[in-house]
Amino acid sequence: MRMFVTIGQFALFCVAVTRATLTHRPPVAASLQAAYEIGIRSLPILVIISTFVGTNLALQGYNAFKPLGGQSLVGMFVALAGVREMAPIMVAAMVAAKAGTEMASQIAVMRIQEQIDALEVMAVNPYWYLVTPRFAGILLVLPALTIISVFTLLLSSYSVSVFQLGLNGDEFLSHIQQTMSMMDFVFTSVKSIAFGAIICMVSCFYGFYSSPGATGVGAATNASVVVSAVLCSSLNYVLSELLYG
Amino acid sequence: MADPIIRLVNLHKSFGSLVVLDGVSFDIPTGETTAIIGPSGTGKSVLIKHIVGLLEPDEGQVWVGDVDMATANEKRKYEVRRRFGMLFQDGALFDSMTAGENVAFPLRYHTKLNEKQRREKAEEMMELVELPGVYDRPTSALSGGQRKRVGLARAIVLEPEIILFDEPNSGLDPLTSDTIDELIGKMKRQLGITFIVITHDIVSCVNIADHIVMLNGGKLIEHSPTQSFIRSENPFVRSFLRRNVDLDALKPL
Numbered sequence: 001m002r003m004f005v006t007i008g009q010f011a012l013f014c015v016a017v018t019r020a021t022l023t024h025r026p027p028v029a030a031s032l033q034a035a036y037e038i039g040i041r042s043l044p045i046l047v048i049i050s051t052f053v054g055t056n057l058a059l060q061g062y063n064a065f066k067p068l069g070g071q072s073l074v075g076m077f078v079a080l081a082g083v084r085e086m087a088p089i090m091v092a093a094m095v096a097a098k099a100g101t102e103m104a105s106q107i108a109v110m111r112i113q114e115q116i117d118a119l120e121v122m123a124v125n126p127y128w129y130l131v132t133p134r135f136a137g138i139l140l141v142l143p144a145l146t147i148i149s150v151f152t153l154l155l156s157s158y159s160v161s162v163f164q165l166g167l168n169g170d171e172f173l174s175h176i177q178q179t180m181s182m183m184d185f186v187f188t189s190v191k192s193i194a195f196g197a198i199i200c201m202v203s204c205f206y207g208f209y210s211s212p213g214a215t216g217v218g219a220a221t222n223a224s225v226v227v228s229a230v231l232c233s234s235l236n237y238v239l240s241e242l243l244y245g
Numbered sequence: 246m247a248d249p250i251i252r253l254v255n256l257h258k259s260f261g262s263l264v265v266l267d268g269v270s271f272d273i274p275t276g277e278t279t280a281i282i283g284p285s286g287t288g289k290s291v292l293i294k295h296i297v298g299l300l301e302p303d304e305g306q307v308w309v310g311d312v313d314m315a316t317a318n319e320k321r322k323y324e325v326r327r328r329f330g331m332l333f334q335d336g337a338l339f340d341s342m343t344a345g346e347n348v349a350f351p352l353r354y355h356t357k358l359n360e361k362q363r364r365e366k367a368e369e370m371m372e373l374v375e376l377p378g379v380y381d382r383p384t385s386a387l388s389g390g391q392r393k394r395v396g397l398a399r400a401i402v403l404e405p406e407i408i409l410f411d412e413p414n415s416g417l418d419p420l421t422s423d424t425i426d427e428l429i430g431k432m433k434r435q436l437g438i439t440f441i442v443i444t445h446d447i448v449s450c451v452n453i454a455d456h457i458v459m460l461n462g463g464k465l466i467e468h469s470p471t472q473s474f475i476r477s478e479n480p481f482v483r484s485f486l487r488r489n490v491d492l493d494a495l496k497p498l
């Protein structure tokens with residue numbers, strides 16, 4: 001029952017954000033600022049994690065294919081598992097954990113300190129002021145973060161394959177090339193845009209509906225990352241089925 | 246009594262099983278100051294949030310001019326809100342901005358002033374509330390009283406017709422408190438602004454208010470001109486006054 005109420009509230013929230021976004025002038029400067037902050041915050045951790053996911057994909061791919069004598073297929077494995085599946089959802093998880101929680105907690109604090117009420121009384125639409133720039137920002141920056149993650153992951157798995165496992169670098173690259181096409185970048189971007197939209201709307205929603213007090217802010221932040229992660233990973237399955245199935 | 250600018254009609258509001266407003270009706274006359282008093286937790290803040298359309302009543306009407314905020318659509322509400330300035334109980338300042346940027350904030354959205362002009366106007370307002378030279382200070386570096394005055398400056402920067410103050414004096418030292426009372430008196434006389442002030446401070450109430458409304462337990466206990474209010478025979482009003490102040494100090498000023 002509680003869940004249906006929440007879903008209903010979330011739907012109304014999305015309607016309010018959409019309406020506010022369409023009826024006001026686009027907050028260009030604020031959106032760029034939001035994109036910059038989301039990007040800068042998530043980039044370091046993303047690069048580190050992508051690097052080590054890349055190394056491990058190479059190791060596991062090698063272990064899996066070696067008994068079959070197909071260790072040269074590591075490149076293909078990395079392209080399929082890493083680029084198509086791991087990178088988008090990994091970026092989503094990192095952005096939900098860093099940027100999403102920050103959105104939820106900032107907005108929750110504004111809610112409980114009546115700053116959102118103050119915006120309303122000053123006749124500044126809070127959906128447009130608080131959500132629209134974050135939404136635009138995350139959509140701008142998430143595909144870029146995903147591409148960065150893809151290249152980091154490829155570079156680290158290449159390095160492990162060539163320098164540690166002694167595989168042929170040219171062969172690795174040609175497998176990557178055969179497996180991946182331009183469409184992979186398009187699909188990866190589609191996924192990351194969908195994840196970005198989910199993370200932003202969910203995090204801002206929990207912030208907007210925060211209950212009072214420090215526990216309210218904590219709960220909002222927590223719920224935002226859990227719900228974003230669940231929604232993104234289940235959507236990832238659906239999207240992979242649709243795009244690659 | 247002047248014509249009412251705001252008319253509250255039979256307001257009812259509950260949060261779950263908690264009944265906060267239980268049939269409150271009264272008028273707020275144009276260009277005069279109405280003080281709302283009552284024990285804490287009675288619903289004074291809830292009441293004024295209805296006036297600006299932040300809360301919707303379960304029942305009843307909230308007339309601001311000829312718009313009922315209880316049923317108005319978003320667009321109408323935003324239009325009506327342009328007539329209001331409001332100081333929230335805890336200031337509700339934006340932490341991401343400096344003190345001065347907070348004051349200049351409404352100017353950015355509702356005037357054509359450029360950045361320099363906005364700053365000048367904001368500084369002028371900050372001087373008015375006796376807070377000069379803190380434009381660039383982050384809000385986190387302000388004391389409670391300073392935060393309140395920044396909130397006050399922000400509430401009046403667009404020179405609204407109707408100003409709502411939620412406990413402007415609480416947490417302030419007596420001198421600052423007097424300053425704010427004087428400011429309210431001056432703005433009322435010079436600009437014909439309608440004030441609605443929630444306060445615990447009976448002295449301040451008598452200094453500034455033309456009318457006093459007393460709430461308790463979700464009901465209106467008393468609503469009368471200030472001088473008759475302090476002579477009220479209502480036992481609840483008597484005990485509230487006695488607990489808060491030496492009655493002799495309230496003889497007409």
Ligand SMILES: Nc1ncnc2c1ncn2[C@@H]1O[C@H](COP(=O)(O)OP(=O)(O)O)[C@@H](O)[C@H]1O
Binds near residue numbers: 263284285288291
């Ligand atoms: N948004 C809300 N949700 C639930 N309860 C609320 C809400 N706003 C106020 N209340 C409750 O309503 C009562 C009156 O609050 P308030 O108007 O802030 O009192 P005060 O007269 O001290 O300003 C309090 O018990 C408060 O907890």
Ligand SMILES: [Mg+2]
Binds near residue numbers: 289290291334411
């Ligand atoms: Mg209050």
